Every structure is written in C-alpha cells, then in structure tokens.
Amino acid sequence: MSGISRRKFLAASMAGSAAATLSLTSGAFGAALLEGYPDGMGVLVDMTRCIGCRSCEAACNKEQQLPAPEMAFDDPAAFDYSYHAGQKRRTTEAAYTVVNRYEIQGEEQPVYRKIQCNHCNEPACLTSCFVNAYTKTKEGAVMFNDKVCVGCRTCMVACPFNIPAYSYSSAFNPVVKKCVFCHETRLKNGLPPACVEICPQEALTFGNRRDLIKIAHQRINDNPGRYVDHLYGEKELGGTSWMYLSSVPFEQLAFDTTLGREPIISNVKGFLGAVPMVLAIWPALFTGFHLLATKNKHGEGHQADHPIQEDDKQ
Amino acid sequence: MADLKRTKIALMFFLAVGVGSGAAALGMDLPETVLLNSLSRYYDGVSFDHALHEQVADCASCHHHTTGMPSQDPDCMRCHAGAAEMGVVACRDCHAAEPFSAGYLKAKKADTHRYHTDQLGLKGAYHQSCLGCHQAMGAPIGCLDCHQRNQAGDELFRAGALSSAGPAASR
Structure with a gap:
C-alpha cells in the first residue's frame, strides 16, 4: 500500500516539475506581444x-x-x-x-x-x-x-x-x-x-x-x-x-x-513567474523526499518501540 | 434648410469679426485688419494687419485653395485644382478650435472617408502659418512680438512682476 502511494507521489511531483519547466521555456507569458x-x-x-x-x-x-x-x-x-x-x-x-x-x-x-x-x-x-x-x-x-x-x-x-x-x-x-x-x-x-x-x-x-x-x-x-x-x-x-x-x-x-x-519586464518575467510555482511545488516535493528518506528510520523506531510495549504487557 | 442655417452662421461670423470675408468673392474691399481673439486666454487678441500682409504674400499662401487662387502646394492641386472661390475663407471654418476634444476625435474617427485626418487645429494653423512664414522671411518671431500677454499669462509664466525671482531676473 505504501509502495503505490510513493510511486504515485513521485510521478505527480515529476509531472509538476515538467509542467513548470515547459511553461517557462515556451515563453507563455508573451509580454512582447502586448x-x-x-x-x-x-x-x-x-x-x-x-x-x-x-x-x-x-x-x-x-x-x-x-x-x-x-x-x-x-x-x-x-x-x-x-x-x-x-x-x-x-x-x-x-x-x-x-x-x-x-x-x-x-x-x-x-x-x-x-x-x-x-x-x-x-x-x-x-x-x-x-x-x-x-x-x-x-x-x-x-x-x-x-x-x-x-x-x-x-x-x-x-x-x-x-x-x-x-x-x-x-x-x-x-x-x-x-x-x-x-x-x-x-x-x-x-x-x-x-x-x-x-x-x-x-x-x-x-x-x-x-x-x-x-x-x-x-x-x-x-x-x-x-x-x-x-x-x-x-x-x-x-x-x-x-x-x-x-x-x-x-x-x-x-x-x-x-x-x-x-519590454524591460521580459528580462524578469520568466524568473518572477517561476516564484509562485516554486513556492507551491517545492514544499510538497521536499516534504515528500523528507518523508521517504526518513520512512525506514521511522519504521525502525516503531518496531523498536513494540517490544517495550509488549514487555509492558507481560 | 441646412444651407440657410450655414449661410446665416457664416453671415453672423462675418459681422462678428467685422470683416467681409466673402468680400473677395463679391469683388468688395478686403479687410484692413482682422481681430484674432477667439482663443485669447493668456494673451490679448491679435489685431492682424491684413492689408499689410496682402502686399507681401499671395492669398493662397495662407488661404490654401479657398480664394480661387491656385494652391501653392502641388499635392493639394491633385484634388483642388479646379476649385472655385469658396463662400467661407476664415481659418476657423476648417480648423477646429478644440482639435483634441473627445467629441471632435470621435467624429473624426467615425468619418471613415475623411482624407484630411491630420488636419491642424485653429491655434496650430495660425502659428504654423504665421510663424513659418515669419521665420522664412526674417520677420519677428518672439511671442510678445505679436501678442500682448495679459495678467493671467504673466501668472502662468511666472513672468514680469509675478516672477518668483523678482522682476529683475526675468527678461
């Protein structure tokens, strides 16, 4: 169960990053056309x-x-x-x-x-x-x-x-x-x-x-x-x-x-446009990495806790 | 009906400025002087010595094609070559007093067949015509050479006795 959610999470975060990169490179802001x-x-x-x-x-x-x-x-x-x-x-x-x-x-x-x-x-x-x-x-x-x-x-x-x-x-x-x-x-x-x-x-x-x-x-x-x-x-x-x-x-x-x-804004619009996306995607992405990186440690902690609890029950 | 009204307005205008603008058409005397005061705000009206200027320039120099004399600009002659004397020859009959008002700009835009889309307003027409010729002929070109500035004008320019630096500083 946890394996599937991890794969889903990774896929979603990759798709998000790809979309952000694409929209930046395609110059979708088009300031020069205004x-x-x-x-x-x-x-x-x-x-x-x-x-x-x-x-x-x-x-x-x-x-x-x-x-x-x-x-x-x-x-x-x-x-x-x-x-x-x-x-x-x-x-x-x-x-x-x-x-x-x-x-x-x-x-x-x-x-x-x-x-x-x-x-x-x-x-x-x-x-x-x-x-x-x-x-x-x-x-x-x-x-x-x-x-x-x-x-x-x-x-x-x-x-x-x-x-x-x-x-x-x-x-x-x-x-x-x-x-x-x-x-x-x-x-x-x-x-x-x-x-x-x-x-x-x-x-x-x-x-x-x-x-x-x-x-x-x-x-x-x-x-x-x-x-x-x-x-x-x-x-x-x-x-x-x-x-x-x-x-x-x-x-x-x-x-x-x-x-x-x-226009002057063309020099900075791409960068400034990326800021909200970075703010939206990066916290989720890195929280995910953090959770994945610490999952095993956390699990081990759980397993380590159990025997004590079981000891208490005895 | 519209014609009658126009004639009436034209007549009133001639009487108002005290000149027979249609005089040329009727073979009557040309005006000695014309008082140009419809735009006066910061300057008093200018008493234009028409008789003097008749001696130094042709009618068409200022009146384009409206006096029956051929236009001096070959570009104008493409359309106005056969144009006869016109009933109205005053600058303000064609050049608008407020060329940048919302109403005037809108009307100009709505008139899609209009050729003269870059026509000067009355003030621009006066100054470009007068000053252009004065510069070319070495006639006076200073503002106060033609205009008597009034008190509102002194206030606007902060000049004369109203100069912020005192009268001595202004020329």
Missing part, C-alpha cells in the same frame, strides 16, 4: 514643430500645482542651465516636463526636445515597484500613488528614460514625483493633457495611440526630407504612449537608441 490597451491614448511629439516657447512647462506647473520655478517660464536662460558637468535639465519634483535645446551641426535652427514620462505600455517602474504604487490605466496613463510609496526609489533606477524624480526637499514624507498624463484632472474626462492644450505650434498631437502611429507614418511619407524615418516609442521597449518624430537622428538629441523592442 500592444497596450486598445483605446489607450497617446501624444505624438513632432520636434520639427517645436519652437522652444516652454508654454508646456508653464501649463504643467499650473495644472499640477507645482512650486514656482527658479526662472520664469519665458526666460531663455533656462536652455543654458546645466548641472553635473554639462548635463541638460531633467524632470524634477517641481517640473514634470522640461524642454531642452540642442544645437545640431549643419542645422540652421536648434532642435527642442520635450521630456516627460513616456507612459510605457509595459512600464519598468511598475514592474520594479514592490508596493504596487504604479498602475497603467486603460486610457494609457502610468499613474503613481504616493500614498503607498515607501520611497525606495527602485523605479528611478528601473526607468529607462530617467523620468521619476524624488521629493528630496520633503524631510518627513519624501516620495517619487512624475508626470501622470493629467489623468485625474483631464485624461479620464476626455480632455487632452494641459501641455498639449497650450502648445501653440501643435507640436503635441493628442489622440488614440493607434491613430497617432498612422498619422506619424503619414507625416514621414508626405514630407520627404523633413523627418528621419523612425517613430521613437512605437516599438521601443514594447511601445510607449508618447512618441517622437525628429528631423535629425535621435542619438543627436540624447535619445537612447539602444533600448531594443523587448
């Missing part, structure tokens, strides 16, 4: 249209009720500001979007690049956050909940675009701060974000992400010579809700063109 929510919105940033007026920065500051800037938003000196030995401005706790100027050799006009959260389809910040402070909404926004943030700043390391900023100025409750696509105040009510609405040049086009991809490729086709034939954010890291068109190669505007198409 294209985001079908009705997700996005913004197409056409850098050939931007004139560097920084109205978007001003509108963001007002909409998100951010602290007053060091320099007025119409002060062109902001473009000459640099920190850490020549780095251009980046997003901070007080500025969720920033426009930087790039002087390109051979171009008459400088090129302006607006940066903000790109609202990835498969956000690395969300993947890295162990308290689930991040959510990707069906409208396309990557939201951040500062109520649960513990301030570990893992997302700041995880973000391939260096976007999340940290409220270092707060002594008692420092949390991560970043662009939220104006989700609460605008996006979920069917309104474009504040930066898009104020842009005089319509350098920012708001719409369904899938429509924007069509529009972007149409612009490239219809205006030969105006654009480089690439829509940054269409494929990068599984796609982003914010996408860029440029007249000069993206590397010259400090875009990271080495990111590849795989």
Whole structure:
C-alpha cells in the first residue's frame, strides 16, 4: 500500500516539475506581444514643430500645482542651465516636463526636445515597484500613488528614460514625483493633457495611440526630407504612449537608441513567474523526499518501540 | 434648410469679426485688419494687419485653395485644382478650435472617408502659418512680438512682476 502511494507521489511531483519547466521555456507569458490597451491614448511629439516657447512647462506647473520655478517660464536662460558637468535639465519634483535645446551641426535652427514620462505600455517602474504604487490605466496613463510609496526609489533606477524624480526637499514624507498624463484632472474626462492644450505650434498631437502611429507614418511619407524615418516609442521597449518624430537622428538629441523592442519586464518575467510555482511545488516535493528518506528510520523506531510495549504487557 | 442655417452662421461670423470675408468673392474691399481673439486666454487678441500682409504674400499662401487662387502646394492641386472661390475663407471654418476634444476625435474617427485626418487645429494653423512664414522671411518671431500677454499669462509664466525671482531676473 505504501509502495503505490510513493510511486504515485513521485510521478505527480515529476509531472509538476515538467509542467513548470515547459511553461517557462515556451515563453507563455508573451509580454512582447502586448500592444497596450486598445483605446489607450497617446501624444505624438513632432520636434520639427517645436519652437522652444516652454508654454508646456508653464501649463504643467499650473495644472499640477507645482512650486514656482527658479526662472520664469519665458526666460531663455533656462536652455543654458546645466548641472553635473554639462548635463541638460531633467524632470524634477517641481517640473514634470522640461524642454531642452540642442544645437545640431549643419542645422540652421536648434532642435527642442520635450521630456516627460513616456507612459510605457509595459512600464519598468511598475514592474520594479514592490508596493504596487504604479498602475497603467486603460486610457494609457502610468499613474503613481504616493500614498503607498515607501520611497525606495527602485523605479528611478528601473526607468529607462530617467523620468521619476524624488521629493528630496520633503524631510518627513519624501516620495517619487512624475508626470501622470493629467489623468485625474483631464485624461479620464476626455480632455487632452494641459501641455498639449497650450502648445501653440501643435507640436503635441493628442489622440488614440493607434491613430497617432498612422498619422506619424503619414507625416514621414508626405514630407520627404523633413523627418528621419523612425517613430521613437512605437516599438521601443514594447511601445510607449508618447512618441517622437525628429528631423535629425535621435542619438543627436540624447535619445537612447539602444533600448531594443523587448519590454524591460521580459528580462524578469520568466524568473518572477517561476516564484509562485516554486513556492507551491517545492514544499510538497521536499516534504515528500523528507518523508521517504526518513520512512525506514521511522519504521525502525516503531518496531523498536513494540517490544517495550509488549514487555509492558507481560 | 441646412444651407440657410450655414449661410446665416457664416453671415453672423462675418459681422462678428467685422470683416467681409466673402468680400473677395463679391469683388468688395478686403479687410484692413482682422481681430484674432477667439482663443485669447493668456494673451490679448491679435489685431492682424491684413492689408499689410496682402502686399507681401499671395492669398493662397495662407488661404490654401479657398480664394480661387491656385494652391501653392502641388499635392493639394491633385484634388483642388479646379476649385472655385469658396463662400467661407476664415481659418476657423476648417480648423477646429478644440482639435483634441473627445467629441471632435470621435467624429473624426467615425468619418471613415475623411482624407484630411491630420488636419491642424485653429491655434496650430495660425502659428504654423504665421510663424513659418515669419521665420522664412526674417520677420519677428518672439511671442510678445505679436501678442500682448495679459495678467493671467504673466501668472502662468511666472513672468514680469509675478516672477518668483523678482522682476529683475526675468527678461
């Protein structure tokens, strides 16, 4: 009787392990195939249209009720500001979007690049956050909940675009701060974000992400010579809700063109997916091994106990 | 009925902005100035010197194919070559004031036969048309060269007397 149950147990545990291994190797998680929510919105940033007026920065500051800037938003000196030995401005706790100027050799006009959260389809910040402070909404926004943030700043390391900023100025409750696509105040009510609405040049086009991809490729086709034939954010890291068109190669505007198409989560999803299976199968498996390994000893103990009991009876 | 209503709206519009937009069609005088103020929020309206710009540009430079003059873009001429003067020539008759509103985006998507799917909104049309030409011709291109910023605008940009660093810091 005990022999049969042992064989059954071994067979079952082997089948379990095999199933776990198979599901891991077949890549059943398929993160790379996800294209985001079908009705997700996005913004197409056409850098050939931007004139560097920084109205978007001003509108963001007002909409998100951010602290007053060091320099007025119409002060062109902001473009000459640099920190850490020549780095251009980046997003901070007080500025969720920033426009930087790039002087390109051979171009008459400088090129302006607006940066903000790109609202990835498969956000690395969300993947890295162990308290689930991040959510990707069906409208396309990557939201951040500062109520649960513990301030570990893992997302700041995880973000391939260096976007999340940290409220270092707060002594008692420092949390991560970043662009939220104006989700609460605008996006979920069917309104474009504040930066898009104020842009005089319509350098920012708001719409369904899938429509924007069509529009972007149409612009490239219809205006030969105006654009480089690439829509940054269409494929990068599984796609982003914010996408860029440029007249000069993206590397010259400090875009990271080495990111590849795989979402960050693809690098860890297999491993993390195995954790629950390991937790479910290993205890049972090793308990079984333990029982088998100690069965004889246990049996011997029983047999050893018997004579004493029998002795007692006598 | 619909035509009548449209004519009525068009007429009201012409009266409202104080110009005879259909004047060209009727052989009447072109407007001296046009007050562009339908979008004003952070800036006062712009009094556009139409007469001055008539001297430096053709009608079609700004009005595409709507004034009866052939379009300057050969791509437009594929469809609009034989197009006659149109009753309405104002920018806002084609370029939507709120091009990203949920209603406008939905209507645009529902119109499956629409060709101009990437049409600029009114603000974008103004600025790309004006500023593009100003840049090419060496005309003024600063925001405040055309616009008078109002108090709401100073507050938004934290500029002027409302600058956080004080008036001296802003330019």
